Amino acid sequence: MRKPILIICGVLVLAVAALLLFGRDGTPGDTSPEAGFARDMATHHAQAVDMAFTIRDKGPEDQVRNLAFDIINTQSNQRGMFLGWLQQWDLSQATDQRPMAWMTGHGHGAAAAAAGSSGTASGAMPGMATPQELTKLKEARGKPAEVLFLQLMIRHHEGGVQMAEGLLKLSTRSEVVSMAQKIVDGQTGEIKLMTELLQQRGAQPLPSILKTS
Incomplete structure (x- = not known):
C-alpha cells in the first residue's frame, strides 16, 4: 500500500517542478532559464543604459557619444x-532567486564569482560595475571619463556575452535564442570597437572576465 502512495507523491513533485519550469501552457515557468535570463538581463541592461547616459551628458568626443546613443x-x-x-508569460519581474541561479549546474554557476575578482560586486551578475565605480564615472571629466566608461562598458559587455552564451546552451525557445544571439554578436562587435577607442586614448581594457580556451 505504501508503494502506490510514494509513486503518487513522486508524480506530484514532478508535476510541480514541471509547472515551475514550463508554466501552465508551455510557456517558460518561474524558474526556467528563459525567465532567469530575461530578469537578469533586464537588470544588466539597465546599468549599461545608466552608464551610457552618464558619459553622454559629459559631452564626450563624437565616437564615444555615438556609442553611448547606440547603447x-x-x-x-x-x-x-x-x-x-x-x-506575456504571466511571471513577475522580481524573484527570490539569486542572480544567475538559472545558469547554476550548467558550467556557468561561478560566473558571478569570477566577475567579482575583476571588480564586480560579489554575488552580482558578471560584468556589473560596483557602486564605487559608478560614482567614479560620475565624477570623472574629459578623457579620463571616456577611458573609464570604455573600460567599464567593455567588462559589462563581456558579462552580457557570457550570460547570452549561457542561455544559448540552455534554451530552444526561438525568440529568446534569437535575442541572445543578437546580444552575443552585437556586444562582441562593440567590445572590439571600444578596445580600439581605448587604444586611441593610450589605454587598455580591464582584465577580461571571459574564459579563454
Whole structure:
C-alpha cells in the first residue's frame, strides 16, 4: 500500500517542478532559464543604459557619444522586450532567486564569482560595475571619463556575452535564442570597437572576465 502512495507523491513533485519550469501552457515557468535570463538581463541592461547616459551628458568626443546613443537605444529596447516577455508569460519581474541561479549546474554557476575578482560586486551578475565605480564615472571629466566608461562598458559587455552564451546552451525557445544571439554578436562587435577607442586614448581594457580556451 505504501508503494502506490510514494509513486503518487513522486508524480506530484514532478508535476510541480514541471509547472515551475514550463508554466501552465508551455510557456517558460518561474524558474526556467528563459525567465532567469530575461530578469537578469533586464537588470544588466539597465546599468549599461545608466552608464551610457552618464558619459553622454559629459559631452564626450563624437565616437564615444555615438556609442553611448547606440547603447541607450539598443539596450533600452531590448530591456523592454525582456520585461514584455515576463508579462506575456504571466511571471513577475522580481524573484527570490539569486542572480544567475538559472545558469547554476550548467558550467556557468561561478560566473558571478569570477566577475567579482575583476571588480564586480560579489554575488552580482558578471560584468556589473560596483557602486564605487559608478560614482567614479560620475565624477570623472574629459578623457579620463571616456577611458573609464570604455573600460567599464567593455567588462559589462563581456558579462552580457557570457550570460547570452549561457542561455544559448540552455534554451530552444526561438525568440529568446534569437535575442541572445543578437546580444552575443552585437556586444562582441562593440567590445572590439571600444578596445580600439581605448587604444586611441593610450589605454587598455580591464582584465577580461571571459574564459579563454
